[in-house]
Amino acid sequence: MSWQERFDRDIMHALAMPLAELERGQGCRVRDAEGRWYLDFLAGIAVNSLGHAHPVFVEAVSTQAARLAHVSNYFATAPQLELAERLLRLAGAGSGRVLFGNSGTEANEAAFKLARLNGGEARPRILALENAFHGRTMGALALTGKPAMRTPFEPMPGGVEHIPATIEALEAAIDERVAALFVEPVQGEAGVVDLPAGYLARARELTEQHGALLIVDEIQTGAGRTGEWFGFQHAGIRPDAITVAKGMGGGFPIGALVAFGDAAELFTAGQHGTTYGGNPLATAVSNAVLGEIERAGLVEHAARTGIRLREIVAGLDSPLVTGTSGLGLLVGVGLAEPRAVELMHAALAEGLIVNAANPSTIRLAPPLIAGDAELEEFADRFGRALHRLASTRTDTV
Numbered sequence: 473m474s475w476q477e478r479f480d481r482d483i484m485h486a487l488a489m490p491l492a493e494l495e496r497g498q499g500c501r502v503r504d505a506e507g508r509w510y511l512d513f514l515a516g517i518a519v520n521s522l523g524h525a526h527p528v529f530v531e532a533v534s535t536q537a538a539r540l541a542h543v544s545n546y547f548a549t550a551p552q553l554e555l556a557e558r559l560l561r562l563a564g565a566g567s568g569r570v571l572f573g574n575s576g577t578e579a580n581e582a583a584f585k586l587a588r589l590n591g592g593e594a595r596p597r598i599l600a601l602e603n604a605f606h607g608r609t610m611g612a613l614a615l616t617g618k619p620a621m622r623t624p625f626e627p628m629p630g631g632v633e634h635i636p637a638t639i640e641a642l643e644a645a646i647d648e649r650v651a652a653l654f655v656e657p658v659q660g661e662a663g664v665v666d667l668p669a670g671y672l673a674r675a676r677e678l679t680e681q682h683g684a685l686l687i688v689d690e691i692q693t694g695a696g697r698t699g700e701w702f703g704f705q706h707a708g709i710r711p712d713a714i715t716v717a718k719g720m721g722g723g724f725p726i727g728a729l730v731a732f733g734d735a736a737e738l739f740t741a742g743q744h745g746t747t748y749g750g751n752p753l754a755t756a757v758s759n760a761v762l763g764e765i766e767r768a769g770l771v772e773h774a775a776r777t778g779i780r781l782r783e784i785v786a787g788l789d790s791p792l793v794t795g796t797s798g799l800g801l802l803v804g805v806g807l808a809e810p811r812a813v814e815l816m817h818a819a820l821a822e823g824l825i826v827n828a829a830n831p832s833t834i835r836l837a838p839p840l841i842a843g844d845a846e847l848e849e850f851a852d853r854f855g856r857a858l859h860r861l862a863s864t865r866t867d868t869v
């Protein structure tokens with residue numbers, strides 16, 4: 473029986489049929505079950521910061537697994553304390569506190585509860601942006617600005633209002649009854665959509681004026697991806713809280729809510745937690761991943777490589793490509809026609825993994841370790857994929 477047949481038989485139909493069955497990876501490349509290698513410019517959706525099977529990752533997982541994997545929150549461990557300290561230092565936003573979980577959506581659930589603790593019934597409103605993506609569990613889904621994802625699961629937790637991603641819309645919406653504003657520095661899932669210039673700075677002013685928390689979802693943009701440790705750092709602001717996941721674990725599931733200043737004091741003992749959150753295995757691996765990003769200068773490298781990647785895309789000279797969006801190594805390639813899915817398949821046929829983030833945008837999120845060889849290979853394969861498309865009709869896949 474083929475893997476497709478087994479997938480179709482045994483895996484819940486909540487998931488779409490995958491593109492291939494992958495078997496192993498090395499650096500920026502993965503191999504499928506038939507032995508074909510692909511250049512991976514998606515990195516598990518901005519997760520595999522160090523690529524695949526990086527020795528630092530492998531060593532951290534095996535050493536910590538052999539020492540102490542899990543203990544519950546009845547006990548503290550050194551990796552947990554070290555990671556909290558590290559995240560606060562890298563955020564560079566002054567004093568704060570960290571609450572660990574296992575995924576992005578869980579980090580946003582914690583952030584949602586944090587928002588509720590800001591003002592309680594006096595602040596029933598929570599603002600989030602249209603087209604925002606914050607996760608799939610009920611609280612995070614309520615924050616997600618894509619009605620089609622929410623509707624089948626209504627009623628949602630109450631109080632969330634979605635506003636357009638413009639400074640004017642925020643000015644019009646915010647008042648003393650708003651507990652928090654949730655915002656992504658770049659809307660990854662929406663199709664690598666940039667915020668309007670000055671948005672985060674103005675959002676900081678307005679939320680501060682009205683006593684609302686500014687909560688920045690750094691789940692896709694964090695851990696060096698954008699050429700800063702966190703996306704908000706491009707704007708030179710200090711948010712009240714950020715949520716982090718994806719790249720911080722390099723492939724090991726982990727997430728965190730990091731709150732700063734007064735917002736870090738809102739939770740009291742017993743109000744939130746999860747069995748696995750902050751366990752020594754996950755936190756040791758995250759320490760190793762973030763430590764290697766720091767040691768190898770991969771944040772600056774992401775900034776530089778992001779510029780090169782944009783130049784390469786601009787140089788492809790294809791009538792289908794209209795331009796790029798995003799920050800650092802989170803790159804959206806805009807298309808003149810809604811052919812992103814076709815292009816993704818064409819790239820796959822050329823041995824290149826990219827993602828159709830929306831019908832007219834290809835998302836590139838290579839491992840932060842991607843170097844000149846990978847960029848050249850990308851240029852070659854993506855160019856050939858575009859060429860394939862140019863010679864086929866819109867309605868063929």
Ligand SMILES: *Cc1c(COP(=O)(O)O)cnc(C)c1O
Nearest residue numbers: 575576577605606607660691692
């Ligand atoms: C991926 C993502 C999430 C959800 O994270 P999961 O680990 O998939 O639950 C939330 N917010 C943003 C911005 C994301 O990119």
